[in-house]
Amino acid sequence: MENDLIATVDVFLQGHPTIKYIPRSSPDFATARKVWNCSRLDQPLVIVQPQSAEDVVTLIKFVKSNGIPFSIRSGGHNLEGRALVQDALLIDLRALDSVTVADDLKSATVGGGILQDELINQLWARGVATPTGTIPHVGYFGWASYGGYGPFSSKWGLGVDQITSATVVDPNGNLVKLEGNDPLLKGIRGAGGVFGVIVDLTIKVYPAPTILAGPIVFDSSDITTTFTQVNTAYSNLLDTETLPSQLSLQRISFHSPHGLAFAFLFAWLGIDTEENLGEGQRWSQRIASLGPAKMNMVKPTTIPEWISGAGVHVPKAVYGSASTCSLSHITPEVADAIGSNLVHLPANAGAMLTIHHLRGPSAEPQKPGRDSMFGLRQPHFMLEFLGYSVEPEKQDESESWANKFAADVEKAASSSGSLLPISYISLYPSTRSSSSAEWVKKVYGDSAALLYELKASFDPENLFKHTVPSLE
Ligand SMILES: Cc1cc2nc3c(=O)[nH]c(=O)nc-3n(C[C@H](O)[C@H](O)[C@H](O)COP(=O)(O)OP(=O)(O)OC[C@H]3O[C@@H](n4cnc5c(N)ncnc54)[C@H](O)[C@@H]3O)c2cc1C
Structure with missing residues (x-):
């Protein structure tokens, strides 16, 4: 059956030379199959690379009329590697990059x-x-x-x-x-x-815009105390002031080459005038003053420069899995649960906690003309428990840490009333629900x-x- 399907694809693609064809026997197959999460073992039937929208049209008509299962891949960064499906034809869209x-x-x-x-x-x-x-x-x-x-x-x-x-x-x-x-x-x-x-x-x-951006790194020798102290100060700040819309803050913790690190990734949009620059710098100092800051690396930069620098700390291929939950507040109980799990963060590149803070227009209820299916339009924190490792033999260690971490935080958030019912689709594991309807x-x-x-x-x-x- 599988050989019949491959033969059908073979004949079809001979008649459509603009579509690149990478069968399992090709030396290019392993590279073309690559997705971020190497734990995904599914082997596509063949990989095809359309070069235009018309090629995609041709492919969809072909798979439909021949009953060939298929999947779609663009950047390959689904957290579970779900673009790969065993024995399905993989339509790799990477060439559509105009x-x-x-x-x-x-x-x-x-x-x-x-x-x-x-x-x-x-x-x-x-x-x-x-x-x-x-x-x-x-x-x-x-x-x-x-x-x-x-x-x-x-x-x-x-x-x-x-x-x-x-x-x-x-x-x-x-x-x-x-x-x-x-x-x-x-x-x-x-x-x-x-x-x-x-x-x-x-x-x-x-x-x-030109921006002010960079990490503000806090002393992590006692990361539990640092996290809870910074969280209390940040919560107080949010209770007393509305943060400027130009400011974005993401908390992150991982093992850097210098050891366990806890930082705010700070970004301030627009430093076109002296006044804006000064305001941004004042905010970076305020964020640094939330706890025992060790390094404030916020500086004027550009978006391309900043994003390419941020990518350095995230491996390009990993083994493991992730989890997420969304919280209305990071209460003292939740902060304790976070702080006490950060101490055990494995020294594996790929193991990480990050906390996105959604606020401002993104967190407001839907407006006409901006309707979306996005589930959580209210201010919240989206936590990513990243249980990955670049070494397959350390995958279990990273996953056990992330699973326990997520469970402890959810328990603390649930008992303090801050756990929200919706989780972010891109991070929510498919294994967490007993049916696709429940997951949806x-x-x-x-x-x-x-x-x-x-x-x-x-x-x-x-x-x-x-x-x-x-x-x-
Ligand atoms: C290292 C890393 C960092 C991340 N950082 C963030 C972050 O800061 N914020 C955030 O919100 N998320 C983040 N994510 C989650 C990420 O946004 C999602 O996993 C995203 O879906 C990955 O897109 P991709 O195209 O690379 O994935 P793929 O694995 O290529 O695609 C996943 C699925 O999306 C669908 N798909 C993709 N493109 C198309 C298309 N053109 N047409 C039809 N279907 C399509 C297909 O169903 C496909 O199977 C991060 C993920 C990783 C691994």
Whole structure:
């Protein structure tokens, strides 16, 4: 059966030479198959690399008419490596990496396989910028279309909030443009590729600002005390003041070459005047004063420079798994649970805690014209428990640490009333729910019903079944 399918693909691709074909026997297969999480062992049937939207159309018509299972990959950074599906044809979109900036410099149309750093650099060359996450090698579509936490969201909004239109190859192999109030566009803003292959997105862009950015590193010799002390001071700050929209702060803890580190990643958007620069510098000093700061490395920089620096600390290939939860507050009980688990952070590159703080426009209830399926429009903290290791033999150690960490935090948050019912789709493990319906409810909350409705009208046969999310 498998050989028959491969023979069918073989014959088809001989007639379509623009589509690159990488069978299992090819010396390029291992490299083309690579995703960030190497624990994913699934072997695709073959890998195909369309070079254009028309190639994608041809491929979808072909897989549909031949009943060939398939999956989609862009940056390959799904936390579980879910782009790889055993014996399914893998459509690798990486060649679709074009960026066209509109003449008015307010939007850009970008190809479905582009990575974050490619997008950032190409926009920057045209004098514009858009929100992305901080890790350069993550796929932009996977980041933006499922939510997209990152610096600058308190000013510009989440990744989903940037999407103004999309071109999708639907289950019949038609190229469909989604714009305006089309409910499917709302679906794509949060449910990504569940309805079809997104070959391009038009997104908002903004005049490229210079920024103040860098880590503020705290003394971690007693990381439990430092974390709780900094958390109390930060909570007091949030209780007494509204943080400026230019400011973004992400807490992070991992083993650096100098030992266990706990830091705020600080970013301040826009230092075009002396006044803005001075204000940003004052805020970096205020954040450093929240605890025993050891180094304040915040400096004037550019978005491309800063993002490429941030990527250095995150390995390009890992083994393990992750978990997440979202909290309304980091209460003293939760801070204790975090602090006491950070002491045991394994010295494995890839093991890490990060805390995103969603506030400002991204955290406000939906507004007309900005509808999305993103589940949690209220101010919150999204915690990432990253149980990874670059060495496969240390995977268990990292995973055990992250699993216990997540369980302790959820318990403390639950008893102090700060645990929120929705978790971020990109980090929430598929193994945490007993059915896909339960999982979908956990990540979409009240929007889950609409998601099933949209799926039933656009892809009633569930051709796109090996997707994130899975609606089987
Ligand atoms: C190191 C690292 C750092 C991260 N940092 C952040 C962060 O700061 N903020 C944040 O919000 N998230 C972050 N994430 C999560 C990340 O945004 C998601 O895992 C994202 O989905 C990865 O996108 P990708 O294209 O690289 O993934 P892939 O594995 O290539 O794709 C995942 C799935 O998305 C769908 N898909 C992707 N592109 C398309 C398309 N063009 N058309 C149709 N379907 C498509 C497919 O179903 C595919 O299987 C991070 C992940 C990692 C590994």
